[in-house]
Amino acid sequence: MVKICCIGAGYVGGPTMAVIAFKCPAIEVAVVDISVARIAAWNSDQLPIYEPGLEDIVTQCRGKNLFFSTEVEKHVSEADIIFVSVNTPTKTRGLGAGKAADLTYWESAARMIADVSKNDKIVVEKSTVPVKTAEAIEKILTHNSNGIKYQILSNPEFLAEGTAIQDLFNPDRVLIGGRETPGGQKAIQTLKEVYAHWVPEDRIICTNLWSAELSKLAANAFLAQRISSVNAMSALCEATGADVTQVSHAVGKDMRVGSKFLNASVGFGGSCFQKDILSLVYICECNGLKEVANYWKQVIQVNDYQKNRFVNRVVSSMFNTVSGKKIAILGFAFKKDTGDTRETPAIDVCKGLLGDNANLSIYDPQVTEDQIRKDLSMRKFDWDNPIHLQPMSPTVMKQLNVVWDAYAATKDAHGLCLLTEWDEFKTLDFKKIYDNMQKPAFVFDGRNIIDEQKLREIGFIVYSIGKPLDGWLKDMPAVA
Numbered sequence: 001m002v003k004i005c006c007i008g009a010g011y012v013g014g015p016t017m018a019v020i021a022f023k024c025p026a027i028e029v030a031v032v033d034i035s036v037a038r039i040a041a042w043n044s045d046q047l048p049i050y051e052p053g054l055e056d057i058v059t060q061c062r063g064k065n066l067f068f069s070t071e072v073e074k075h076v077s078e079a080d081i082i083f084v085s086v087n088t089p090t091k092t093r094g095l096g097a098g099k100a101a102d103l104t105y106w107e108s109a110a111r112m113i114a115d116v117s118k119n120d121k122i123v124v125e126k127s128t129v130p131v132k133t134a135e136a137i138e139k140i141l142t143h144n145s146n147g148i149k150y151q152i153l154s155n156p157e158f159l160a161e162g163t164a165i166q167d168l169f170n171p172d173r174v175l176i177g178g179r180e181t182p183g184g185q186k187a188i189q190t191l192k193e194v195y196a197h198w199v200p201e202d203r204i205i206c207t208n209l210w211s212a213e214l215s216k217l218a219a220n221a222f223l224a225q226r227i228s229s230v231n232a233m234s235a236l237c238e239a240t241g242a243d244v245t246q247v248s249h250a251v252g253k254d255m256r257v258g259s260k261f262l263n264a265s266v267g268f269g270g271s272c273f274q275k276d277i278l279s280l281v282y283i284c285e286c287n288g289l290k291e292v293a294n295y296w297k298q299v300i301q302v303n304d305y306q307k308n309r310f311v312n313r314v315v316s317s318m319f320n321t322v323s324g325k326k327i328a329i330l331g332f333a334f335k336k337d338t339g340d341t342r343e344t345p346a347i348d349v350c351k352g353l354l355g356d357n358a359n360l361s362i363y364d365p366q367v368t369e370d371q372i373r374k375d376l377s378m379r380k381f382d383w384d385n386p387i388h389l390q391p392m393s394p395t396v397m398k399q400l401n402v403v404w405d406a407y408a409a410t411k412d413a414h415g416l417c418l419l420t421e422w423d424e425f426k427t428l429d430f431k432k433i434y435d436n437m438q439k440p441a442f443v444f445d446g447r448n449i450i451d452e453q454k455l456r457e458i459g460f461i462v463y464s465i466g467k468p469l470d471g472w473l474k475d476m477p478a479v480a
């Protein structure tokens, strides 16, 4: 029986390995992690991450050919194929701080593999890493090898959260990069056979190592660039009376552009886009490609601009101050169908409003109060370290109230910000909400999910990203 071990039981390691176990009953899969709490959760009825369809697969395979364990060394030493899916955060100090990927966790995993291995191994980079990382990993492994042979493969993951299981079941492509040597090609073939259990052969792309590593960073940069492009247009729409939804529909109808990923928003979030573009920028700079680095940097700058612009709209519409006013925040996760809050735009918006002394009442169907408090007190980039290294959540933050219902959040509020596109927000009883709010009552839709005309008829003053401005907002100081 082929044995697979995955180091890192996070958003990638957990779902990816669950799907491999589900699709390949003859393969034994062990997912290991240094976080005792995370492994305990994977072994319980309350999985550590919320992902539609995941629980079903895990319960079908767990204890049969899928195991979650903290016995990292044991499972690594027994495995034929080792996936490494640990955090690769942005460096917070030293050379490249604020941009470069921090490979501390990757390096410690590689050293541990070298220490405990007793037979030849295929080591697969599942984490997103800078191009050329495989070379460094190879050096660590071979310098400590005791005669054991390692083949390093790059097999980046393209799943998106909220649709992870769907994406893993039916991927646009699986990418495998390896050395162009007989040993490298054989390793590629071995991994290809795993995926071939359910992925059609023409969707499995095999490349050299560096192309695979770079393709992951490039794919995220291209996707994020589309969002920043449409968000940049949203500001111009507000200034001119154009409607960003109509513009992106018209642009996306061109088959060469395509309609996906053109939804204007309060800004993109998530653990990957910003981190991976910063890493790409750093790699370009290290290679002396200043113009290329500056091009990609703009994608992040426009995203920051979009989040700031949203906060400014809220404050300026409400008579230039939100001090002491209750503002309801509906949605805190970085997108719907996930409880993940890493780099969510809600953090920037909430911090901006708290900075102007607002009282926030927050509701998200999947995010806990503890997580929200932690997020609003954490330093930039601290979130992307293993959980046990993250700061505890502070018990007091007086301006903050986390509730378990949209109606409670909006009761007596002066304004309401929609920050995640949860389906349940589309069917709220806005008449009831309006009746229970202070007047004038404001809605700021950061996801363009509400029918602004209907809300205006109820009596709300409405701001929707990139849509023609309400008469009220037009008279307020220009902020865009």
Ligand SMILES: NC(=O)c1ccc[n+]([C@@H]2O[C@H](COP(=O)([O-])OP(=O)(O)OC[C@H]3O[C@@H](n4cnc5c(N)ncnc54)[C@H](O)[C@@H]3O)[C@@H](O)[C@H]2O)c1
Binding pocket: 007, 008, 009, 010, 011, 012, 013, 032, 033, 034, 035, 038, 072, 085, 086, 087, 088, 105, 106, 108, 109, 126, 127, 128, 129, 157, 158, 159, 160, 161, 271, 272, 384, 385, 386, 387
């Ligand atoms: N989240 C996504 O949607 C996504 C998608 C594609 C790629 N990626 C990439 O995959 C990697 C992992 O991302 P994630 O979201 O799963 O992160 P995560 O924080 O959810 O999971 C990483 C896990 O690795 C564990 N870990 C760290 N060092 C370890 C060690 N030495 N031994 C054992 N366990 C260790 C941590 O405790 C943590 O549980 C990152 O490089 C990320 O960029 C993420």
Ligand SMILES: O=c1ccn([C@@H]2O[C@H](COP(=O)(O)OP(=O)(O)O[C@H]3O[C@H](CO)[C@@H](O)[C@H](O)[C@H]3O)[C@@H](O)[C@H]2O)c(=O)[nH]1
Binding pocket: 128, 157, 158, 159, 160, 161, 162, 220, 223, 227, 260, 261, 262, 263, 264, 265, 266, 267, 268, 269, 270, 271, 272, 273, 334, 335
């Ligand atoms: O038209 C759009 C599409 C997305 N978003 C926002 O962009 C962010 C990222 O969304 P999405 O890409 O769907 O989720 P992620 O889970 O971050 O997935 C991205 O990042 C992963 C990690 O690298 C990759 O594997 C995926 O392919 C890539 O889509 C979220 O805040 C979305 O709300 C928009 O604002 N407008």
